[in-house]
Amino acid sequence: MAAQEIPNLKTLLASRRGGPPRGRGRPRGLPHTAHQGSGSTTSDALRDNAVRGTDQDAAGSRVSCVELGYLHDPYARLFATQAATRRLPLLNRGTYVRTSAIDTLVDNFLTTAPATPKQIVSLGAGTDTRFFRLRDKYPDTHIVYHEIDFPTNTAAKLVNLQRHPQLHSKLSSVSSKAPPNPLSLPPAATTYHSPTYNIHSLDLRSLASDDDTPAPMLPNLDPSTPTLLLSEMCLIYLQAPVVSKILATFLQTYMPAPTPVALVLYEPILPNDAFGRTMISNLLTRNIHLPTLLTYPELGDQRQRLRSYGFSDGVRAADTRFIWRDWVSEAEKERVAGLEMLDEHEELDLLLMHYCVAWGWRDGGEEHVFERAWKGVGEQEDG
Secondary structure, eight states: OOOOSSSSHHHHHHHHSOOOOSSSSOTTTHHHHHOOOOOOHHHHHHHHHHHHHHHHHHHHHHHHHHHTTSSSOHHHHHOOSSSSOOOHHHHHHHHHHHHHHHHHHHHHHHOOOOOSSSEEEEEEEOOOOOOHHHHOTTTSSSSEEEEEEEEHHHHHHHHHHHHHHHGGGGSOOTTSSSSSOOOOOOTTTOOOOOOSEEEEEEEGEEEEEESOOOOOOHHHHHHHOOOEEEEEGGGGGGGHHHHHHHHHIIIIIOOTSSOOEEEEEEOOOTTTTTHHHHHHHHTTTOOOOOHHHHSSSSSHHHHHHHHHHTOOOOEEEEEEHHHHTSSSSSSHHHHHHHTTHHHHHHHHHHHHTEEEEEEEOOOOOOOOOOHHHHSSSSSOOOO
């Protein structure tokens, strides 16, 4: 979240101490369109453009964390187009917790049954660098990585892939010993396919069609390989029924049972308190709407949501405040604390409790990959 979207935390803390309890209804004062997500074709196009713009906000946040030492990511700068801007300490800490939490879940998946081929599908991937970081971390692991995004975003990513030779070696197959060749793509390319890395130019809403149109082919997506779906602030921009249909397409068409499939979500929660209402209001000034935030406002709603999608073997959820406290070691907390001064610990708690990671899985076969991978990952209790 960009700095201009952060509510005045000190004011909200004061109001929360003396304010009314959090409700579960629709936040008062929200425009009707924020709840319904309806509008003309022109309005929809403007909203799509606003969502695309959030990708560079995320890229800038990654660069800020990398340059300050929170994260190690030699590829973050290659995909960021905005001038380097140091983010607020609160934002840097939030980006660190978000990234390290998802890294934990992904790493556990990849290191469980390591001889078994794995797939990762990143929804709305944009400038995300996880594929390249994983190739560095697991050079001998059979991972097929897929990214799905709007054509505008995939085209921009491919331009960067062509521009930076240090990325080319990451695109070869695990078994290849040949030196990397320059990436050769047709002008204005929006897709890229290889046995290791695939970029799909696709509006996810096309997977939620109500007619009999077949789901588009996703080259190199194996219907029988254990697959992890990642959504970091992607599905949050879509209406809840549309999200359900998209995930049904993945679980029933692309990876039908008994293929093991899991979903990891990173999204905001708690829209009905002062912080949540202010955050939504600030985002609306940029024409950014978060429909599923209102449908799944709390951790319990996120868990039930995952069950409704068909993740019947396990569902869990935790806010990032819990993740910071329980997943991060004391030694790592001490290292992070030394990177920059942060006195606003109560404000940090308030910020972190309004974001969550939710994950659910459907295992198949005898390996129970996801159950084994995430057995020891702590979950937050309700209340």
